[in-house]
Amino acid sequence: MKIVVDENIPLAGAFFESAAELISLPGRALTAADVKDADALLVRSVTRVDEALLQGSKVKFVGTCTIGMDHLDQAYLQRAGIAYTNAPGCNANSVVEYVYAALSHLNVDWHQRSVGIIGCGNVGGALYRSLSSQGVECRCYDPFLTREQNPDLTDLEEVLQCDIVSMHTPLTTTGQHPSRHMLDYTQLRKLRDDVVLLNCGRGAVIDNRALLKLMQERDNHIQVVLDVWEGEPEISVDLLNRVQLGSPHIAGYSFDGKLKGTAMIYQAFCRHFGLTEKVHLADVLPVTLNNRLAMPEGDAWQVIGQLIEKVYAIEADDRALREMVADGTEPVATGFDRLRKQYPVRREFSNYRVAASGNPEIDAPLAALGFNLES
Incomplete structure (x- = not known):
């Protein structure tokens, strides 16, 4: 069996080398020729997995070591009979800690502020539970949840009036509630002048041009933290020059989160091919020194x-x-x-x-x- 794997997936060898031949390649540069003879493909968010990449290949299993799946053409994979899976929740805690680190660096005490969370799935839900356990006032917007699931659900306009607004939605362009440009210029103008806006989900959920326009108009009265960017990796330098904190889509890049993702995909891979799991996360998780x-x-x-x-x-x-x-x-x-x-x-x-x-x-x-x- 042959597996093509994004070279940035940590400890892929430790998990998969006993089950198959591994070929590590740069994820963003993968071509159809690279995966033609592979039985399985392991990727991260930088690889677009669609018919152009997989048609004519032997691939029967695709695993993405990420929460989001907008880079997978799920309709095509289903038509082609190719199994696929993600790693839901693997890096949720990493992103939550990124939010705390950003607010701490900006000297914004979340205990004294209202926090609006847009998207309360794996990541946003983890942030909501963490903040709620500290007694923080939270308002949440997620059209796919009910008040029974989250008693602090409200509408988007109410969330946009919070002191802190943190976005954690996947990127969707179809369905009843598409998220692309959810925050366009009209919605962004509803933000308070002293708001702290964070996006750690997908870049295009915020219209980046509209955000830049708003920041220019308000003369940087709002504080913005962007880990994700519309059009990345070709990001807006003008927008970077305006935001208080910018990072290259690494909020979920804690080593622990990455390894959880690898482990989850390994488990799904073993289930799909009927293999016995020979490696467990506890076996390969390094001890933190000087802790x-x-x-x-x-x-x-x-x-x-x-x-x-x-x-x-x-x-x-x-x-x-x-x-x-x-x-x-x-x-x-x-x-x-x-x-x-x-x-x-x-x-x-x-x-x-x-x-x-x-x-x-x-x-x-x-x-x-x-x-x-x-x-």
Whole structure:
């Protein structure tokens, strides 16, 4: 059996090499010739999987190590009888931690603000549960859920009036509620002047030209954090120059989240081909070294901010993207993909231990964020 795999899928060899011959290739550059003789294809979000790529190939299984599936032509795969699967929820916690790191860096205390969440599936739902456990006022918009599933559901207009608005929707262009350009110029104008807007879902859910126009009109009175961009990897440099934090689609790139995705696809692969699972995530998950953190001094908000920065200094991601653009020695699209490919190992908060302070105003939110508190 032969598997073609995106070279950026971590530990693919550890999971799959005992089951098949692996051929690792750049995901964005995959061609029909590359996959012609493959039995299975493992990708991430940069690979468009459709008839042009797979027609005439032997591929019978496609696995994407991502939550989203807008890069898969599901209608074609179904017609062709090709099994496909994603990894729902694999990087949800990674994206939630990205949101916390961004707000902390901007010195925006979510405990004192209302938070609007657009899209409450795997990622948005995880963020909602985390914030709710901290007593944060949340308003959610998701037309595919009911109030029984989420008691804080409301309409989009209400969500857009929150102090913080965080977007976590997949990209869809059909159906009753298509998400492409969900936030167009008309909707964006409904945002408060002092809002913090984050997009960690799909870039085209926000009309990026309209967003740039709004930011120019409001003279940067709104704060924007973009991890995803319309047209990426060819992103708008003008928009990057306006946002408070920008990153190259890496919110879900924690090492833990990536490995969960690989493990989930491996499990689905084994089920499809009737194979026994020989590798489990616990077998290959590396131990985090130097994972004991000293409890900082200060009030609860100061402590939270300092500990988050010790684990995930998000400004480094922003700086790397801006320096790549400013350097100008490579096309923006090439540099964008390079930053993703070379992204450093980032471990999640749960890998780190800190001595409990004994103050519930400090310990409770840290525990809610996932830090391991030791008495």
